[in-house]
Amino acid sequence: MSNTVTNSEKKNILKKIFFSRNLGDLIFERLTLLFAVSVFLLVILMGYEMYHGSKISIEKFGWSFLTNSTWDPVQEIYGALPIIYGTVVSSLLALIIALPLSLGVAIFLAEVAPPWLEKPLSFLVELLAGIPSVIYGLWGIFVLVPWIRNDIEPYLSDKLGFLPFFRGAPYGFGMLAAVLILSIMVLPIISSISRDVLRSVPRLQREAALALGATKWQSTIIVLKDAKSGILGATMLGFGRAIGETMAVTMVIGNRALISPSLFDPSYTMASVIANEFTEATSEMYLSALIQLALVLFVITIIINALARLLVWSMERKWKTTL
Amino acid sequence: MKFRSIVSAIILILTVASVAHAQLQLNGAGATFPAVIYSKWFDEYKNATSVQFNYQAIGSGGGIKQVTEGTVDFGATDGPMSDQQLAEAKSKQGTDVLHIPTVMGAVVVCYNLPNVGKGLNLDGAILADIFLGKITKWNDATIKKINPKLNLPDKSIAVTHRSDGSGTSFIFTDYLFKVSKDWETKVGKGTSVNWPVGLGGKGNDGVAGLVKQTEGSIGYVELAYAVKNNILYANMKNKAGKFVEPTFQSVTVAAEGSSKDMPADLRVSITDASGKDSYPISGFTWLLVYKNMKDEAKANAMVKFLKWAMGKGQSFATDLYYAPLPKQVVKMCEKNIATITANGKKIK
Numbered sequence: 001m002s003n004t005v006t007n008s009e010k011k012n013i014l015k016k017i018f019f020s021r022n023l024g025d026l027i028f029e030r031l032t033l034l035f036a037v038s039v040f041l042l043v044i045l046m047g048y049e050m051y052h053g054s055k056i057s058i059e060k061f062g063w064s065f066l067t068n069s070t071w072d073p074v075q076e077i078y079g080a081l082p083i084i085y086g087t088v089v090s091s092l093l094a095l096i097i098a099l100p101l102s103l104g105v106a107i108f109l110a111e112v113a114p115p116w117l118e119k120p121l122s123f124l125v126e127l128l129a130g131i132p133s134v135i136y137g138l139w140g141i142f143v144l145v146p147w148i149r150n151d152i153e154p155y156l157s158d159k160l161g162f163l164p165f166f167r168g169a170p171y172g173f174g175m176l177a178a179v180l181i182l183s184i185m186v187l188p189i190i191s192s193i194s195r196d197v198l199r200s201v202p203r204l205q206r207e208a209a210l211a212l213g214a215t216k217w218q219s220t221i222i223v224l225k226d227a228k229s230g231i232l233g234a235t236m237l238g239f240g241r242a243i244g245e246t247m248a249v250t251m252v253i254g255n256r257a258l259i260s261p262s263l264f265d266p267s268y269t270m271a272s273v274i275a276n277e278f279t280e281a282t283s284e285m286y287l288s289a290l291i292q293l294a295l296v297l298f299v300i301t302i303i304i305n306a307l308a309r310l311l312v313w314s315m316e317r318k319w320k321t322t323l
Numbered sequence: 324m325k326f327r328s329i330v331s332a333i334i335l336i337l338t339v340a341s342v343a344h345a346q347l348q349l350n351g352a353g354a355t356f357p358a359v360i361y362s363k364w365f366d367e368y369k370n371a372t373s374v375q376f377n378y379q380a381i382g383s384g385g386g387i388k389q390v391t392e393g394t395v396d397f398g399a400t401d402g403p404m405s406d407q408q409l410a411e412a413k414s415k416q417g418t419d420v421l422h423i424p425t426v427m428g429a430v431v432v433c434y435n436l437p438n439v440g441k442g443l444n445l446d447g448a449i450l451a452d453i454f455l456g457k458i459t460k461w462n463d464a465t466i467k468k469i470n471p472k473l474n475l476p477d478k479s480i481a482v483t484h485r486s487d488g489s490g491t492s493f494i495f496t497d498y499l500f501k502v503s504k505d506w507e508t509k510v511g512k513g514t515s516v517n518w519p520v521g522l523g524g525k526g527n528d529g530v531a532g533l534v535k536q537t538e539g540s541i542g543y544v545e546l547a548y549a550v551k552n553n554i555l556y557a558n559m560k561n562k563a564g565k566f567v568e569p570t571f572q573s574v575t576v577a578a579e580g581s582s583k584d585m586p587a588d589l590r591v592s593i594t595d596a597s598g599k600d601s602y603p604i605s606g607f608t609w610l611l612v613y614k615n616m617k618d619e620a621k622a623n624a625m626v627k628f629l630k631w632a633m634g635k636g637q638s639f640a641t642d643l644y645y646a647p648l649p650k651q652v653v654k655m656c657e658k659n660i661a662t663i664t665a666n667g668k669k670i671k
Contacts, residue, residue, distance in 0.1 A: 073488075074511035141532050149536075171481060171537055173522050255486030255523025266522050272486075276525060279355075279382025280488025280514040282408070287384075 047298060054292035056285060065292060071257045073277070078289035080296060082257040086267035088300070090175060090249065091242035093263075094182035099235060101183070102191035106231075109191070110198035111220050122195070129188035137251030140181045145172035145252055152176070153264055168264040171254070176263040178253040182245060186238035193237060197230030198223060229312040236308040243301060246271040270297045347624050352379040353386020353399030356490045356545065357608040360426055360643045361399070364636050371631075374624045383490055383514065390611045391415055396621055398611035401428075401490020402514060403590035419614040421663070422590050423629060423656050426637075426645040429546040429574040429605035430495045431556035435534050436461065438476060444469045446560035447502030447595070447603065453480055453541060455505060456520035461539060469560070476539070483533040483542035486523030488514040494606040495543045498594035502603075543604075546574070547644030561603045562595055569602045574646035577601030582651040589655060605646070615664045622665035629660045 051058075057065065061078060068079025105125060109118050149172030156166040201223045209219035224231070246269075254266020255276065270293050281287045358380035365376040381389075383400040390398035391412040403422055404412070412420045432445060449465050452458040458465065462475045485492045496512040510516050522537075524530040527548040534542040534554065546569050549556050558566040567573050580598025585591050595603045612629070616622035633653050640647040648656070663670060 070517065072517035073515045074513045074517065141536075146536060169479065169481070171522060173533065250486065250525050251529065255525070256518065256521070268523075276487040276523075277515050278384075278488075280384040280490075282384040282387050282402075282405075282514070 047295070050291055050295040050298060054288050054295050057288035057292045060285070061289075061292075065289075066296070069257070069259060071273075073281070073286055076283065076285050078285075078292075080270070080293055082259045083268050083270050083273055083293065084296060084300070085259050086175070086253070086257070087243060087269040087271070087297070090178045090182060090253070090267065090269060091239055093175075093179040094186060094242045095235065095239055097179065097183040098187045098190060098238060102187045102189075102234075102238075103194060103231070105187070105191040106194035106198055107220060107224070109195045111216075111223065122192070125188050125192055125195075127188075128184075129192060133185065133245060133248040134251075136181055136185055137248040140177060140248060140252040144181060145177050148172045148177050148180070157264070164261040165263050168260075168262045170264060171266075173252055173254040173266060174264050175253065175260075175267045178249050178267065178269075179263070181248050181252055182242045185245060185248060186242050189241055190231075190234045190238040193234035194227070194231045197227045197234065200230070201226045228315055232308055232312050232315075236305060239304060240301060243269075243297070243304075244271050245269075246275045250276060270294070346373060346375055347620055348375045348377065349396040349621055349624060349628075350377045350379075351386075351397040351399060351610075352381050352389045352395050353611070354383045354401045354490055354608055355380040356401050356428055357399060357426060357645070360639060360645050363639055363643060364632060367636075367639070368628055368631060372624075372627070374628065376628070382488070384488065386611065390420055390613075396616075397613075397625065399425075399609065400611060401606070401608050402493040403592075403609060404611070416613060417615075421612050421614050421659055422588060422609040423612060423659060424589055424607040424648060424652060425610055425632060426640050426647060427574050427578055427593075427605055427607055428490075428494070428645060429569050429602055430491055430498075430543050431546050431549045431554075431569045431604070432541065432543050432559065433531070433534050433549055433554045433556045434541045435538055435555070436476065436478075437538065439473050441555060443473065443555075443557040444560065444566045445557045447498065450559075451499045451503030451506045454482055454484070454499065454518070454520070455503075455509065456482070457505075469566075478539040481537045481540035482518075482521030483530050483537070483540055484518050484521050484523055485515075485526070485530055485543075487525050487529075489526075490514065490606070490608065491527065491543065491545055492516065494592075494594060494604060497592050497606070498604045501592075501595045546571075546605075546646075550644055559603050561599075561601055562597050563599045563601075565599060567600060567602045569604075571641050571644075571646040573600055573602035574605040575649050577603065577605050578607070578646075578652055579649040582649060582655070585652070585655065587655075587659075589652075589659065612663065614662060615667060617666060619665040619668075622663060623670055626660060626663050626670045629663075630657070633657055633660070 057078065061068070065078060065080055066084065067081055068077070069081040070077050070079045071083065109122055113121060149170050153170035153172065153176070157170065160166045205223060205226060206219045209222050214222070249269050250272035253268065253272065255268055255272060256266040257268045258265060274290055274294055278290055281290055358378065361378050365378060369375050383402055386398035386400050387404055387408060389395045391408065393416050404420065409420055432450060434443060436443070446469060449458060459479055461478045461480055467475055493512065493514045496510065496516050499506040499510070500512040510519065522533055524533040524542070527544045530542045530544050531548065531552060531554055534540045544554065556569060558568050561567050576598055577596040578593050580601045581591070581593045581596040591607070593605055593607065610629070612625060616625065633656055637647040637653070
């Protein structure tokens with residue numbers, strides 16, 4: 001059958017395939033669709049693999065994995081509550097410190113700074129984002145922790161010791177050190193993305209506000225309102241970095257699965273536990289519990305991202321109705 | 324034309340590949356603690372015989388896993404495989420896994436008491452109570468009693484330990500397990516345990532960093548690490564009641580002391596060893612090899628290498644801060660090495 005197709009006909013078909021715009025568009029469309037779907041599939045596959053790997057641990061512990069606070073590899077009892085607590089609290093506190101700072105940086109860079117200052121400053125902020133986390137960890141051990149131990153913690157326990165947050169022996173290593181180092185690490189991410197978001201707000205918005213007699217401050221507020229969802233996205237990215245950060249945190253947090261209100265006490269995070277214990281985990285149940293920990297981290301990340309999305313949507317809707 | 328060029332390209336690739344393959348290569352993975360001496364050994368051995376060993380220091384757990392799955396030619400571990408793990412490996416690989424001790428390491432108890440300096444004495448019961456959080460002050464009566472000459476401060480003890488799973492922790496907790504009933508029931512032994520008190524540091528350098536920075540702290544690191552970094556460490560009271568300073572010699576002596584009642588498979592802990600001069604917190608690190616290997620060339624190379632490691636290899640140990648095996652143990656290893664077969668045939 002194929003013999004009936006002559007050479008010239010073949011060439012024509014080929015020409016059609018390669019030079020017809022429609023087909024090119026089609027291939028392009030399908031290809032990009034494939035890429036987009038593959039991300040989706042990857043997430044599902046990761047979730048499934050983790051679920052599969054942690055099956056025996058899930059079967060044995062069930063929900064008590066999330067509520068039990070003993071993590072004992074010898075007795076093979078695994079409860080992740082203090083580790084989940086440490087992860088979420090350290091990341092949230094880091095965000096609380098980093099968000100206003102990075103917003104300040106972003107507003108200054110996008111709205112206020114003269115160009116000769118803005119360029120080098122932006123460069124430095126981006127440089128901060130590129131430093132490997134182990135360097136932050138080393139800096140934490142040798143600079144931040146001694147400083148916390150000798151100055152910050154004695155001061156805090158002296159002035160605010162009546163609060164449960166600032167009690168205990170000042171070792172330097174602990175939740176406070178982890179929170180501070182995380183806030184420094186997420187600051188460049190939030191600020192550089194927020195700066196880009198602020199810049200992408202049309203100039204007309206500012207000019208209109210100024211023309212109506214608004215002050216610089218008032219026009220900035222309007223720009224910030226426009227950039228709200230973008231800034232929230234930047235914050236979520238920062239949160240993602242904080243919650244998954246392993247090396248720098250494990251070097252300063254004290255690595256003890258403990259729920260304590262005091263910021264001076266050691267704590268532990270999920271990513272650190274996995275990194276620390278995975279290599280030497282020999283029993284099946286132990287490995288399974290560590291993978292389940294990864295699954296919990298995965299789910300928490302998804303929940304937080306979903307919440308952020310919802311928040312952005314609801315804000316956008318409000319914004320539209322008030323317009 | 325095209326066909327010919329493709330064929331010639333394939334031939335070229337095959338010849339290159341076969342040239343590369345001519346050099347025998349054995350792959351292994353496992354413990355990080357002996358990685359330094361293993362890479363020295365493999366390097367020296369390659370220069371001498373052109374047999375190449377690839378070793379990946381992925382941790383003992385990983386080593387045991389890969390040996391069980393049969394993805395490597397040999398493994399390495401700091402803690403011996405359990406009976407259950409051995410049975411699993413046998414059912415999957417159809418052959419026994421042998422434990423061959425290669426060198427020894429010791430764990431030293433380091434502390435930071437600037438006004439006390441060198442020469443702190445400790446014993447097992449006190450150490451266990453400190454790490455259980457029962458003894459909390461340096462001038463506790465029990466510590467004072469065995470350190471009559473030292474002026475111990477009224478300072479609280481800051482306990483530090485390893486946060487990552489490690490053979491060092493295994494040896495340390497194995498010792499406390501043997502000397503303290505309380506430790507046995509409350510904590511147990513393992514590469515990671517549920518520490519009752521203290522701060523965790525990642526790796527030897529992490530613990531050493533915690534101890535160096537925190538006055539009044541106590542922790543444990545590998546002997547090699549402590550020697551290299553000039554960290555203060557305590558003399559431990561051994562089973563014979565003598566306070567012994569950790570040195571390569573006192574570690575080797577400890578293995579000598581317990582070699583009499585070692586089981587034939589050499590899966591044995593030598594913590595709290597008998598013998599007048601033996602240091603009590605030490606342990607072997609093992610290579611895991613298959614008793615019957617399917618590839619004859621590899622089996623030959625493995626056996627030759629193991630014999631070399633027991634002989635000339637041991638002379639590299641002290642320079643790299645490991646304790647060499649005592650003669651009795653080397654003999655027992657050689658006996659086990661001789662049982663390795665290739666497809667059921669003995670290896671000459």
